Amino acid sequence: MKIAVLKERATGETRVALTPETAKKFIALGADVAVEAGAGEHASIADAAYSDAGASVGTADQVVKDAGIVLGVQAPDPALLQGAKPDAKVAATFDPFKQGERIDAYAKAGLEALSMEFMPRITRAQSMDVLSSQSNLSGYKAVIAAADQYGRAFPMMMTAAGTVQAARVFVMGVGVAGLQAIATAKRLGAQVSATDVRSATREQIESLGAKAIFVEEGGIEGEGTGGYASEMSDEYKAAQAKLVSEHIAKQDIVITTALIPGRPAPRLISDEQIASMKPGSVIFDIAVPQGGNVEGAVADELVDRHGVTIMGYANTPAQLAPDASALFARNLYNFLSAFWDEEAGGPVLDEEIGDAVRLTKGGQVVNARLLDGG
Numbered sequence: 001m002k003i004a005v006l007k008e009r010a011t012g013e014t015r016v017a018l019t020p021e022t023a024k025k026f027i028a029l030g031a032d033v034a035v036e037a038g039a040g041e042h043a044s045i046a047d048a049a050y051s052d053a054g055a056s057v058g059t060a061d062q063v064v065k066d067a068g069i070v071l072g073v074q075a076p077d078p079a080l081l082q083g084a085k086p087d088a089k090v091a092a093t094f095d096p097f098k099q100g101e102r103i104d105a106y107a108k109a110g111l112e113a114l115s116m117e118f119m120p121r122i123t124r125a126q127s128m129d130v131l132s133s134q135s136n137l138s139g140y141k142a143v144i145a146a147a148d149q150y151g152r153a154f155p156m157m158m159t160a161a162g163t164v165q166a167a168r169v170f171v172m173g174v175g176v177a178g179l180q181a182i183a184t185a186k187r188l189g190a191q192v193s194a195t196d197v198r199s200a201t202r203e204q205i206e207s208l209g210a211k212a213i214f215v216e217e218g219g220i221e222g223e224g225t226g227g228y229a230s231e232m233s234d235e236y237k238a239a240q241a242k243l244v245s246e247h248i249a250k251q252d253i254v255i256t257t258a259l260i261p262g263r264p265a266p267r268l269i270s271d272e273q274i275a276s277m278k279p280g281s282v283i284f285d286i287a288v289p290q291g292g293n294v295e296g297a298v299a300d301e302l303v304d305r306h307g308v309t310i311m312g313y314a315n316t317p318a319q320l321a322p323d324a325s326a327l328f329a330r331n332l333y334n335f336l337s338a339f340w341d342e343e344a345g346g347p348v349l350d351e352e353i354g355d356a357v358r359l360t361k362g363g364q365v366v367n368a369r370l371l372d373g374g
């Protein structure tokens with residue numbers, strides 16, 4: 001079985017889907033591994049490190065030729081995969097709800113697209129979950145970037161010249177990214193509070209030593225399936241907006257991370273609420289690529305509204321390329337190796353995980369979530 005890894009071609013994508021560590025592990029399973037020259041450059045991995053691990057390094061055409069598996073961070077254009085085996089498996093992120101055309105092109109090419117975003121949220125698949133591994137780093141990076149942008153210190157400092165007050169940090173959306181944001185802000189010495197629509201997060205917020213801010217009226221109703229949030233009712237949204245308005249005016253830094261799978265990110269902060277914040281405050285919107293939680297947020301730009309800076313990256317994990325690549329590559333290895341079948345010389349996926357992640361096979365779009373529109 002030949003495994004191919006191309007250089008990522010999307011703008012701003014610095015990560016790579018294979019590291020020398022995972023190359024070695026795939027080779028130990030009996031696979032041949034081929035990497036396009038320069039694939040690891042932005043993640044500080046030299047071609048020689050791949051060669052030393054036993055992989056071959058070559059041009060895109062050489063690498064793809066006869067590959068049975070292609071790994072990517074973002075799924076490559078199927079036109080690049082013409083030399084691969086006709087039914088090759090491609091494991092990568094596909095942005096399935098937005099990239100319909102690309103998925104159709106994968107189907108047309110006969111490729112088996114395996115979307116890492118559709119990994120089910122079950123215990124056994126935790127080590128294969130790229131959304132978790134990348135969100136974790138995003139939560140960390142958002143706090144670091146916001147702290148850097150914020151013109152004041154995070155921790156309380158008692159000095160001979162007087163006391164510097166601790167920064168107040170408010171985290172909205174306490175999934176994987178939010179939990180890491182809370183932990184990071186705490187480590188930097190901030191006073192941290194957080195909110196979510198899932199009641200399970202209250203205990204998690206408190207266990208990290210932060211204050212939980214929750215809509216009490218009418219109860220919490222945001223529990224969706226599989227650990228995800230669902231869309232909220234208008235009444236709930238109004239109660240949440242009121243609560244946020246009261247709280248946000250006292251905050252120095254706000255980190256927003258709220259997502260609902262298959263939908264645009266929920267709007268959590270309006271321009272009016274931004275106007276109530278102190279000048280010099282910073283809002284980091286991790287959800288910018290999914291439409292943003294914050295009114296006026298623009299990816300990769302520092303937006304000034306009422307003296308408050310709004311920021312967010314188009315691709316947050318790409319800002320930490322070596323770590324993000326290492327975790328992403330391990331997720332892919334954990335996924336494929338869990339199903340590796342010596343006789344078949346490659347992975348044989350089971351129903352629970354295989355059917356969840358498989359978008360296309362045998363010339364068709366086959367994924368239930370795509371076929372019933374989410």
Ligand code: NAD
Nearest residue numbers: 121122126132173174175176177196197227229258259266
């Ligand atoms: P996510 O990225 O989909 O969303 C981020 C957070 O935003 C979630 O906590 C969500 O509840 C919250 N949110 C949505 N709408 C909101 C709103 N209007 N206001 C405030 N908050 C809002 O979530 P995620 O980080 O992927 O994780 C969600 C949960 O799934 C977590 O509890 C996580 O531990 C769990 N999880 C389990 C597994 C597994 O078992 N394999 C893997 C990954 C995540």
